[in-house]
Amino acid sequence: MRNKRIRLIQEGVDGEGPVIYWMNRDQRADDNWALLLSQDFAIRHKRKFFVVFCFTPIYLQASYRAYHFMLSNFKEVESKLSLLNIPFILLEGEASSALPQFIHKSKASTLFTDFNPLRIKKEWLDQLKRNINIPIYEVDAHNIVPCWEASPKKEYSAHTFRPKILKKIADFLISFPPLKFHPFNEDSISSKISPESLLRKYKYLKQEIPKFLQKPGYVSGMEQLQRFIHTKLHLYNEYRNDPTKDCLSDLSPFLHFGQISSQRVALTINEYAKNNNKVKAQSDIFLEELIIRKELADNFCFYTPDYDSLNGLPDWGQKTLNEHREDKREFLYSLENLEKSNTHDPLWNACQKDMIFYGKLHGWLRMYWAKKILEWSRSPEEALKNAIYLNDAYEIDGRDPNGYTGIAWSIGGLHDRPWPERKVFGKVRYMNYKGAERKFHVKQYIDEIIATAINDQH
Ligand SMILES: Cc1cc2nc3c(=O)[nH]c(=O)nc-3n(C[C@H](O)[C@H](O)[C@H](O)COP(=O)(O)OP(=O)(O)OC[C@H]3O[C@@H](n4cnc5c(N)ncnc54)[C@H](O)[C@@H]3O)c2cc1C
Structure with a gap:
C-alpha cells in the first residue's frame, strides 16, 4: 500500500x-x-x-x-x-x-x-x-495524522476536525521502526561548518538566553516528558489553566523544533495511562491539546495562505472587527511600550516579562496577553502584527502554526464562536483581569514574575 x-x-x-x-x-x-x-x-x-x-x-x-x-x-x-x-x-x-x-x-x-x-x-x-x-x-x-490525510480542507473548529482525526488515528499512531546502519556510504563526508561558529558569526541582537530550564535535544525532551508524566500529569485537568501551579508539560520548545516527535509523546502517554487508570482522564485531556489542537493549527496554516493577516480570520470575525474599527480605545500602546512591559495592567506586564525571562509563557496567559493587545491597538491589523512579532521574537516555541492559530483565535475568533457583542472586540470572545482572578491567584503570579525580574538585575 x-x-x-x-x-x-x-x-x-x-x-x-x-x-x-x-x-x-x-x-x-x-x-x-x-x-x-x-x-x-x-x-x-x-x-x-x-x-x-x-x-x-x-x-x-x-x-x-x-x-x-x-x-x-x-x-x-x-x-x-x-x-x-x-x-x-x-x-x-x-x-x-x-x-x-x-x-x-x-x-x-x-x-x-x-x-x-x-x-x-x-x-x-x-x-x-x-x-x-x-x-x-x-x-x-x-503530525500524527498527516496534514493532507486528516482533512482535504480548512476546518471550521476542533468540533469538525476531531472526528476526522479520531477516524484515522489508529492507522498512524503506530510504533517507529529503527533507523538502520547505512550500508552504502563508503567515503565519509562531513560538515565543514560547526553550529557554534554560526552562533558566533551572526551577531544577533538581544543575545540573552531565557531561563527556560531544559537543555535542547531529544534526550532532554524525553526526560522532560518523563518528569511531566510522573509529577504533573495527574494535575493537568484540574490546574492546567492556573499559571501558579506549574503543571504543563513544557514540551512546546522541543515539539516546535521537531527535537521530539508528538507521535512518540502520544505513544508514551498512552502506555503510561494503560497501566495507571487514575490518569486516564488526564491523559485524554492532554492528548486533546497535543493532537487535536496542535494538528488543527497545521490544518489552518496549510489551507490558509494568509494565516497571519486579517484575511485569514473567519468571515464573522473579520466582519465584527471591521464593524468595531472606529470604537474608541481607552488605552493605546505602541509596540515599544508593549515590548517594554509598559502598560497600566500589572498582569499583562508580568506576562510580557515572563515571556522575555523564561522564553515560554503559560498557555492560558497567552490568550489573555493577545486579547489585550487587540483592546489596546489602533486596528486589528496592528494588533495581529504586534502580537505575532512579540510571540515570534520571544517565545522559544514561536514561529509555529500553533502561534499563528493561537493569535488568530484570540484576536479574530478563529475556531471559536461569536460571543455577546461589546466595544472593540465586537463578537470576539473577551477576557479581563477579573476573569483571571476567578481562575488563579493573580497577585501571586505577578509577585513571582517581579521577583524573578529583580533577581535577574542583580
Ligand atoms: C496567543 C497564543 C499564542 C501561542 N503561541 C504559540 C507558539 O508560538 N507556539 C506553540 O507551540 N504554541 C503556541 N500557543 C499554543 C499553546 O499556548 C502552547 O502550545 C502551550 O502553552 C505550550 O506549552 P506546553 O507545551 O507546556 O503545553 P501543554 O499544555 O503541556 O500542551 C502540550 C502540547 O500540546 C500542544 N498544545 C497545547 N495547547 C495548544 C493550543 N492551544 N493550540 C495548539 N496546540 C496546543 C502543544 O504542542 C503543547 O506543547 C499559543 C496560544 C495562544 C493563545
Whole structure:
C-alpha cells in the first residue's frame, strides 16, 4: 500500500547519485518518519544517503534565543547519525540557493524533505523546484495524522476536525521502526561548518538566553516528558489553566523544533495511562491539546495562505472587527511600550516579562496577553502584527502554526464562536483581569514574575 505520509511534489529525472534528506522542521535523528522513509528509499535503491540542514541566518522574527536552542541540538543529531554511518551536513544559506549547489555537486538523485505548512517553506520549495530537476518527496513527520490525510480542507473548529482525526488515528499512531546502519556510504563526508561558529558569526541582537530550564535535544525532551508524566500529569485537568501551579508539560520548545516527535509523546502517554487508570482522564485531556489542537493549527496554516493577516480570520470575525474599527480605545500602546512591559495592567506586564525571562509563557496567559493587545491597538491589523512579532521574537516555541492559530483565535475568533457583542472586540470572545482572578491567584503570579525580574538585575 502507498505510504500516506509521503507525497511526490516534483517529478524528475532519477539518477544514480545519493538520496538527500533536507531536514527542516523535524530536527531529530529519532522517531522521524522523513528520515526513516528517505533512508528506506536509499537502501532499496542501493544509494548513498546524506542528511542536510540549511542554516538561514534570518528566519521570520527568530532571535538569538531561538537560534541558540536550535543550533545547540545539532551535535546530538550529528553524533547519532554518524553512529549509523549517515553524514549530517550543515549548509549556510537559504535552502533555495544553498541546496541546489549541494545537489549539483553531489550529483544527488532524489530529495526528501519534511512537511511544514508555513509560507516560507512553500516559497523555498517553489524556488528549489525551479533550480533542480530531480524528484522531490515531502513527508509529514510532524503530525500524527498527516496534514493532507486528516482533512482535504480548512476546518471550521476542533468540533469538525476531531472526528476526522479520531477516524484515522489508529492507522498512524503506530510504533517507529529503527533507523538502520547505512550500508552504502563508503567515503565519509562531513560538515565543514560547526553550529557554534554560526552562533558566533551572526551577531544577533538581544543575545540573552531565557531561563527556560531544559537543555535542547531529544534526550532532554524525553526526560522532560518523563518528569511531566510522573509529577504533573495527574494535575493537568484540574490546574492546567492556573499559571501558579506549574503543571504543563513544557514540551512546546522541543515539539516546535521537531527535537521530539508528538507521535512518540502520544505513544508514551498512552502506555503510561494503560497501566495507571487514575490518569486516564488526564491523559485524554492532554492528548486533546497535543493532537487535536496542535494538528488543527497545521490544518489552518496549510489551507490558509494568509494565516497571519486579517484575511485569514473567519468571515464573522473579520466582519465584527471591521464593524468595531472606529470604537474608541481607552488605552493605546505602541509596540515599544508593549515590548517594554509598559502598560497600566500589572498582569499583562508580568506576562510580557515572563515571556522575555523564561522564553515560554503559560498557555492560558497567552490568550489573555493577545486579547489585550487587540483592546489596546489602533486596528486589528496592528494588533495581529504586534502580537505575532512579540510571540515570534520571544517565545522559544514561536514561529509555529500553533502561534499563528493561537493569535488568530484570540484576536479574530478563529475556531471559536461569536460571543455577546461589546466595544472593540465586537463578537470576539473577551477576557479581563477579573476573569483571571476567578481562575488563579493573580497577585501571586505577578509577585513571582517581579521577583524573578529583580533577581535577574542583580
Ligand atoms: C496567543 C497564543 C499564542 C501561542 N503561541 C504559540 C507558539 O508560538 N507556539 C506553540 O507551540 N504554541 C503556541 N500557543 C499554543 C499553546 O499556548 C502552547 O502550545 C502551550 O502553552 C505550550 O506549552 P506546553 O507545551 O507546556 O503545553 P501543554 O499544555 O503541556 O500542551 C502540550 C502540547 O500540546 C500542544 N498544545 C497545547 N495547547 C495548544 C493550543 N492551544 N493550540 C495548539 N496546540 C496546543 C502543544 O504542542 C503543547 O506543547 C499559543 C496560544 C495562544 C493563545
